[in-house]
Amino acid sequence: MQTDVLLDRFLAALTPLDPVAVWAHGSLAGGDYQEGRSDLDLIAVLPSITPRTVWRLAKLHARLRAEPLSGQLHCTYLTPSADMDGRHLTWAHEELFKRPVTAVTRRELHAFGRVLHGKPPAELLPPVPDRELTDFVVRDQRDFWRPAVDNAPLWSRDVWVDLGLLTFARASVTLREGRLISKCEALELLPGLGAPVAVVEDIRARRYGDAVATVEDRAALTRSYLGPAIDELVAAYG
Incomplete structure (x- = not known):
């Protein structure tokens, strides 16, 4: 390799x-x-x-x-x-x-x-207490990703759609269960979290296949889902 x-x-x-x-x-x-x-x-x-x-x-x-x-x-x-x-x-x-x-x-x-x-x-590294991990994940969703959702031009790029959704799924599991998951696991969980299925499948095809982006309104779909979803997550754990 x-x-x-x-x-x-x-x-x-x-x-x-x-x-x-x-x-x-x-x-x-x-x-x-x-x-x-x-x-x-x-x-x-x-x-x-x-x-x-x-x-x-x-x-x-x-x-x-x-x-x-x-x-x-x-x-x-x-x-x-x-x-x-x-x-x-x-x-x-x-x-x-x-x-x-x-x-x-x-x-x-x-x-x-x-x-x-x-x-x-x-x-060489001190352990990370659960509270420190939780506080970081909440801050990242609240202070970085939530304002980014309102910045529409960012979401025309695949990387924002992909990382926005995958990071949200990973944050949800960390806050609810205290564990870390991979991007692959996050992709499997997203439909159950209410994410737009067409966008999830688009991410899967581009990340694990040879496809290019095919969902024309993926930016709008992602932003309309992520905004309320992040708000709910932060309200529950912030």
Whole structure:
């Protein structure tokens, strides 16, 4: 697989920085990975992150750009003493910037993180209390996704339709049952949650087949469903 080749080359390029650990989360760890479609979501723990380290990481990722799938490799860099409430150096979307490692990501790492190198997550990351996970999921639905529903132009893009619905289904299960589910599981649950079946089938065809989007009004259908659904979920658990 091209994925394995890319991961091997990434780990080899990272070796001179003496990584303490490298982990996969998301689809790559959760069993729902689709080569060429899914992102490769990684966390690397380095002994320290200095200005010289940042420069070396920028060069490392620049050299990997010629590799197939390199544009889908996203990696956040931590140190063993990193503050989990802070923002951390991340390579994604062809650039370096800083972003948090969310409670969902950390719970994924503890639950089913895939160790690519070094120590397991349990030895380096504090556990995520249920309340912290619940609070994050509610905030994400209330403060990010609900305002986004009202921004109509966003929903002309497949990624917003797909992630909006799948994230809602995953949030619903986490809040109601306290567990994390894959995107594949979320897709199966969406019709039972009242999501528009035509849009769900459209997502399935594009994610797991070779079809292009065929539901012309999928943006309107998705937004008319998600707005009230998010409001109800937040009211119940917020």
